[in-house]
Amino acid sequence: MRISELSERTGVPVATLKYYLRERLLHAGTPLGATRADYDESHVERVRLVRTLIDVGRLTIDRVGEVVRALEDPPDSRHDLLGVAHRVLRNPGEANGASDPLIDALGWRIAPNSVARGQLAAALERARRDGLEVSPETFATFAEAAELIAESDVRAELGEAPAAEALQYVILGNVLTDGVVIALRRLAQEHVSAQRFASPG
Amino acid sequence: MRISELSERTGVPVATLKYYLRERLLHAGTPLGATRADYDESHVERVRLVRTLIDVGRLTIDRVGEVVRALEDPPDSRHDLLGVAHRVLRNPGEANGASDPLIDALGWRIAPNSVARGQLAAALERARRDGLEVSPETFATFAEAAELIAESDVRAELGEAPAAEALQYVILGNVLTDGVVIALRRLAQEHVSAQRFASPG
DSSP: OOHHHHHHHHTOOHHHHHHHHHTTSSOOOEEOSSSOEEOOHHHHHHHHHHHHHHHTTOOOHHHHHHHHHHHHSOOSSHHHHHHHHHHHHOOTTOOTTOOOHHHHTTOOOOOTTOHHHHHHHHHHHHHHHTTOOOOHHHHHHHHHHHHHHHHHHSOGGGGTSOHHHHHHHHHHHHHHHHHHHHHHHHHHHHHHHHHHHSOOO | OOHHHHHHHHTOOHHHHHHHHHTTSSOOOEEOSSSOEEOOHHHHHHHHHHHHHHHTTOOOHHHHHHHHHHHHSOOSSHHHHHHHHHHHHOOTTOOTTOOOHHHHTTOOOOOTTOHHHHHHHHHHHHHHHTTOOOOHHHHHHHHHHHHHHHHHHSOGGGGTSOHHHHHHHHHHHHHHHHHHHHHHHHHHHHHHHHHHHSOOO
């Protein structure tokens, strides 16, 4: 298809698609002469991924570029692949491998320079600074819940999928279902509160 | 203390504090003449709450106003109080009480016009639109984890605390610990992945 049709299919303006091509977020089409090229379903899929990372994941263009390069040359090990996913999803200003007594007490198998460790230490520090100390009991409950979710996220099947596909799944899975987890937390609060405080019926 | 000291204590410029006073996000101080007033610790605490709601919770000024009015005149019932917290934390453009087959299958006690229901339906719809269908098995796992977290959020002690304090706790608890839950999810992914895919040691 021509770039105009790729634009129609994805809802992304032609000028923006050309920008993605220049920034190498989108791979080149098959040349059809000096100024035209042919695009296929792989381009439609890539444009949708880029839009999701920007619109839902709030990733910068640079960060999307990191995702694309990782998809084009994914690491061999499944565990390194998760590390790549976490690196592109990290928030600005968080120190890799930061420590926190609550994290240290978990006993989980976490790399010393882990990005996820820095993200969690920063979130705990933000809460404390704004006057909310997460108690060890609350943290242990959150950790138990997070492990349940992670078991589902890091399924055995991921070990079988092609590396690029597994990487895309892990990144999109985090970007798109963080909102589901948070919304479920609110809905569960309503359910628990109804059982505890509301009149029956 | 004078407004200049309130500014120093909170790190919020005097002009911004005056704006908060005009918008009634901050209660008036005790008048010390025509142009001066005396502020106390309740003002320091309120300014910190307003900043957290804006900076971390990404609430608009109007939404912060809703929180402040609810704190000044909280509902009697603990369950209604949670409803107020969910209303101020809602995202724009979500339909209250929206339905989704996955939510309907939960069997939870949820009001027909629930804000949390709308938030969850919107999150599921966004994921689907971007190509990620949450399977019933995954959703059931997420729901189990969310219920664990919510049991900790909606503790029995909340039923004993003064209404305004309980409301502030529930709102701040959600705003400040959503990030902790999401970061714990990533850290747990690393732990689960290390156990499953990484070489020992």
